Amino acid sequence: MIDGFAVELRQVVKKFGQVTAVDKVDLQIRDGEFFSMLGPSGCGKTTSLRMIAGFEMPTSGQVFIGGEPQGYLPPYQRPVNTVFQHYALFPHMSVYQNIAFGMEMQKVDKNEIQQRVGETLEMVHLSGMDNRRPKQLSGGQQQRVALARALVNRPKVLLLDEPLGALDLKLRKAMQVELKILQDQVGITFIYVTHDQEEALAMSDRIAVMNQGKVHQLGTPEEIYEAPANRFVADFIGESNFVPGVMQKMGPPAEISVTGTEQPIAVEWLEDGINAGDAVVVSVRPEKIRIHPMGQAPTYPAMCRLSGQVEKVIYLGTDTRYLVRLNEESAVVVRLQNIISGGGHFNEGEKVDIRWDSAHARVFKE
Amino acid sequence: MREKLQRFPALRAWLLLLPATFWLIVFFMAPLVIVLVYSFLERGTYGGVVWNFTFENFQRVFDMLYFSTFLRSIYIALLTTIITLLIGYPLAYFIATRPPERRYTLVLALMIPFWTNFLIRTYAWLTLLRTNTGLINTMLMSWGIIHEPLPLFGNDFAIVLGLVYGWLPDMVLPIYAALDRLDFGLTEAAGDLYASGFPTFRRVIWPLSIPGVVAGAMLVFIPSLGAFVAPAILGGGKSLMIGNIISNQFLAAHDWPFGAALSTLMMTFMLAGTLIYFRAAKRGDAQ
Numbered sequence: 001m002i003d004g005f006a007v008e009l010r011q012v013v014k015k016f017g018q019v020t021a022v023d024k025v026d027l028q029i030r031d032g033e034f035f036s037m038l039g040p041s042g043c044g045k046t047t048s049l050r051m052i053a054g055f056e057m058p059t060s061g062q063v064f065i066g067g068e069p070q071g072y073l074p075p076y077q078r079p080v081n082t083v084f085q086h087y088a089l090f091p092h093m094s095v096y097q098n099i100a101f102g103m104e105m106q107k108v109d110k111n112e113i114q115q116r117v118g119e120t121l122e123m124v125h126l127s128g129m130d131n132r133r134p135k136q137l138s139g140g141q142q143q144r145v146a147l148a149r150a151l152v153n154r155p156k157v158l159l160l161d162e163p164l165g166a167l168d169l170k171l172r173k174a175m176q177v178e179l180k181i182l183q184d185q186v187g188i189t190f191i192y193v194t195h196d197q198e199e200a201l202a203m204s205d206r207i208a209v210m211n212q213g214k215v216h217q218l219g220t221p222e223e224i225y226e227a228p229a230n231r232f233v234a235d236f237i238g239e240s241n242f243v244p245g246v247m248q249k250m251g252p253p254a255e256i257s258v259t260g261t262e263q264p265i266a267v268e269w270l271e272d273g274i275n276a277g278d279a280v281v282v283s284v285r286p287e288k289i290r291i292h293p294m295g296q297a298p299t300y301p302a303m304c305r306l307s308g309q310v311e312k313v314i315y316l317g318t319d320t321r322y323l324v325r326l327n328e329e330s331a332v333v334v335r336l337q338n339i340i341s342g343g344g345h346f347n348e349g350e351k352v353d354i355r356w357d358s359a360h361a362r363v364f365k366e
Numbered sequence: 367m368r369e370k371l372q373r374f375p376a377l378r379a380w381l382l383l384l385p386a387t388f389w390l391i392v393f394f395m396a397p398l399v400i401v402l403v404y405s406f407l408e409r410g411t412y413g414g415v416v417w418n419f420t421f422e423n424f425q426r427v428f429d430m431l432y433f434s435t436f437l438r439s440i441y442i443a444l445l446t447t448i449i450t451l452l453i454g455y456p457l458a459y460f461i462a463t464r465p466p467e468r469r470y471t472l473v474l475a476l477m478i479p480f481w482t483n484f485l486i487r488t489y490a491w492l493t494l495l496r497t498n499t500g501l502i503n504t505m506l507m508s509w510g511i512i513h514e515p516l517p518l519f520g521n522d523f524a525i526v527l528g529l530v531y532g533w534l535p536d537m538v539l540p541i542y543a544a545l546d547r548l549d550f551g552l553t554e555a556a557g558d559l560y561a562s563g564f565p566t567f568r569r570v571i572w573p574l575s576i577p578g579v580v581a582g583a584m585l586v587f588i589p590s591l592g593a594f595v596a597p598a599i600l601g602g603g604k605s606l607m608i609g610n611i612i613s614n615q616f617l618a619a620h621d622w623p624f625g626a627a628l629s630t631l632m633m634t635f636m637l638a639g640t641l642i643y644f645r646a647a648k649r650g651d652a653q
Contacts, residue, residue, distance in 0.1 A: 055554055075557040088555035092573050101569070102559035149559070 005064070006031045006157050006189035007052055012061035014047050014213075021047040023213035024061070029157075029191060034183055036192045036200040039210035040236065045193045048210075049159050052191065054078045066156050076105070081150035082159040086166060087142050089134040095121070095145050096130040102153040120152040123182070140171050147182070157189045164199065176202055197237050201225060209233050230271060231364040234283045241289075241332045242281040243306075244366065250276050256363065258282065258306060260327030265304040270363045279366035286335035288360040291322060291346060297353035305355045308332070310346050322346060324354055398633075405626035413620040423627035432611060432628065439608040440635075442522060442597075443590035446529040447537075450586050451579065453530070454537035458578075459571075461538075462545035473542065476535050484532060488599045491528055495519040495600065520602025528596035533589060537582035544578025545571075584643045588636050608632060 007029040014022040022044040029035045037045035050056040051063055054075035063070045065079060081102065090098050096117055103113045121127050124144040134142055143163060150158055163179075164172045180203050183190050194200050200207050201221040209217045209224060209232075217229040228234035231242070248264050249255040255264040267282065274280060290297070297305055311331060312323040319338055325331045334354060336345070346352060371378045405423055407415040427433065461472045479487065494501045495518040503515040518524060548571065556566040594609030601607070608628065615625030 053558060055557070074562070075554070076560045076562050080558075082555070082558045084551060084555060086549075086551065088549065088551040090552060090555070090570060101556070101561070105560035105565060153559070 004031060005029060006033065006066065007191065008064040008067075009048065009052075010062045010064070012048070012051060012063060013059045014044070014051060014056060015059045020213050022051070022058075025210075025213070025215055027208060027215065027218070029189060030206075032187055032189055034180070034190045034192065034203055034205045036194060036204040036207045037210055038194055038197060038200040038207050038236075040195055042212075043210040044213040045195075045210050046161060049082075049161055049191060049193045052078075052157070053080055053082050053159050079156045080159055081153050081155040082161065083143075083146050083150050083163045085162045087134075087146040089142060089145055089149070091134055094131050094133060095126065095137070098134070098145055099149045099152050102149065106153070116152050117148075120148040123151070123185070124148045139167055140175065143167060143175065147179075151182075151186060151188070155188065157191060160190060160192045162194055163192075165194075165196075172199070179203065201237070209236065211236070227269070228283070228362060231281065231283065234362060234364065239286055239333065239335075240283045241286060242283055242364075243326070243330050243332060244279070244281050247274055247276050247278045247280050247363075253358075254363075256280060256282060258326070259329055261306060263305075265306070265361075266358045267304075267361050267363050268358050269361070271365055274363065274365060280363050281366055283362045283364055284332075284356050284360055286321065286333040287319075287337075289332065289334045289354050289356045291324070291334050291336065292353045292355070293346075294351040294353055297355045303355050304358055304361065305353055306332075307351070307353050310348055310350045310352055313346065313348055320345075322352075324352060401626045401629050404623050405630045407623045409621045409623050411620075413616075413622060415622055420623075423624045424631075426624060427627050427631050432608075435606060435611055436608050436628075436631070439591055442525060442529070442607060443587050443593075445522075445526050446533065446590040447583050447587045449526065449530050450534050450537040451583065454534055454582065455541055455575075455579070457534075458538045458541035458545055461542050462548070463550070469546075473539075476538060480535060485595055485599075487532070488528055488595055491524075491531065492519075492599055495524055495527070519600065522601075524600035524602070525593075525597045525607070528600040529590045529593055532593075532596060533586040536585040536589075540581035540585065541575060541578040544575045544581075548574050580643055580646050584640065587639065591636065592632060 005028045007027070009025050009027040012022055012025045013020065021042075025044070025048060027048075037048060039045050047056060051058050052065070052070075054070065054073055054077075057072050070078060090101065093101070099117045099120060100113050103116065108116075117130075118127075121129065124147055126141060126144050126148065129137070129141070129145075134145065137145065143166075146163070160179075164175050167175060176199060179190075192200070192203065201224075204221055206218065206220055207224050208215045211232050217224055217233045219227075224233065225237055228237060228240075234240040235242075243258055245256040245258040245265075247254075247270075248257045250270075251266075252268075253266045254268070254270060256267055257264045265282070270280075292298075294307065297303075299305070306326055308324040308326040308331075310322055311325045312321075314321040314323075315338075317338070319335050322334045322336065323331055324334055332354060371381075404415050406419055406421070408418045408420055408422075410416050427436075457476075461469055461476075464472060492500075497503060497515050497517070497519050500515075500519060502518060503512075506512045507515065552570050552574075553566050556570045561569065591607075592609045593607055594613050597607040597610055601610075612625050612628045612632075615621045615628065619625075
């Protein structure tokens, strides 16, 4: 490996007719990494994966696997294997034949095939299922066969296209843990495509958040959640409040006047390209906001304070959500953990103060 | 009455089946039994039968003269089946891999010629193939490409050509139906697992399309075996198939019992073929 990257996309573009599915994407995926491509449907994540696998060819740009440019190599000449969304198991073959297929195509010795199929079946907890047909297996078992069929070939990179999408929630959670353990065990680079942000946060070493064919942010789950790079990422990952306002002073300290209030609030991080006088939104996560009875919020430096009225209280078990109306145009969701049983510390209609640390606010272009 | 029907749902089912049962017994089973019975009787002088029981008709069936025609018919029907498969499979594959809205147009295009009567279409072939006045030979000779007319007519070639033309859609449609159901994600999976084009076909596409191939082969083989229009017209009266001999026994030779015996033999043969088909289909389902 020349550059130490398992997979690299350089200025990759894919057009389908007039539609640009992937728009000048640069990605460098490290060896042994659990890398996720996350985004809504149509964001270009699956197309990117298919270009790595060789099912689609880039309109321009280059895909490298293990430092080697792939050009127009067909899928069967690339050192990667795929776990498909709907598994694509061969219905006329047994579990054993499905898993052995790739090795047979590569003319692996019969005894070795037998040994490796056995080992892999054991790894995915399907020993003894050799002679079943895919139809005779549950969704979760089919998923494991698909995984085994890819992993048994010991690819440099395993591509997973929403592999858990067809499973029910409970099984999906269990498989997330299992996949992660499996990846540690085999040490293969995983490239994982999903639209489920929780799944991506839970499993990935790094995530590329994509939208409309572009990578919006690349980072660890924590970076992406705590420090979203733009409004799309803040909105797509987890829950965010977006309070509209106007950029007052560029600072430091930078200040914003929230629409409908008089006192400006301090902010620390601004998206590039914002100037004084621009319309902006202040983005804060609901769990980063504290809530106090009116006039009782402690004052610290770097604390932003706004007043409002509790409009709605929603009890959620582990925590309670308060919808606090600031003025006619904006309201903020606050999430408080229910540490003391009984929940409701505040009632609907109550006047309250809310506050947050200015380090937790991100300011994006409107 | 209504109350009775409500109390006995099975009775209602039987009542619904009545017209079909009547139809099958009177117009399907009865003629079949008549054919079977006639095949054991003696011929009347001017057609019809004389009610004397005999095995003689079946002894004559195995007379080399007729039995060789029977074997030749099997050979021609097999050849027709193989050729329609070789032409029909790629065609079905092509149609099944087009975008959905194009597929219906293509299937329709395949069917359109068959809205015209088979006899008329066969006569159209006659004008193309005829030895001295046929369109193909006259054109090739006027262009100086050939000097002697090609033997396109009055032989097995012409018969097989007519049959292939006639039964091609019966081969294409079942294969198309099988391929249409095939998840082409599977071919991607095969490619991902190091199988190039041909191994993907051999290991994935072909096995999954076999039910369609078997159905198509049956639908082509059976009517080809009993064909008599194509051999009568394109065979030029010289190249005969079993279907022609049977129709001659009834219409020209006035030997109904012998015609019936030949029919019985052919039906037995086809029944055997159909049973093999159903057994194969059952095995396919079990997978």
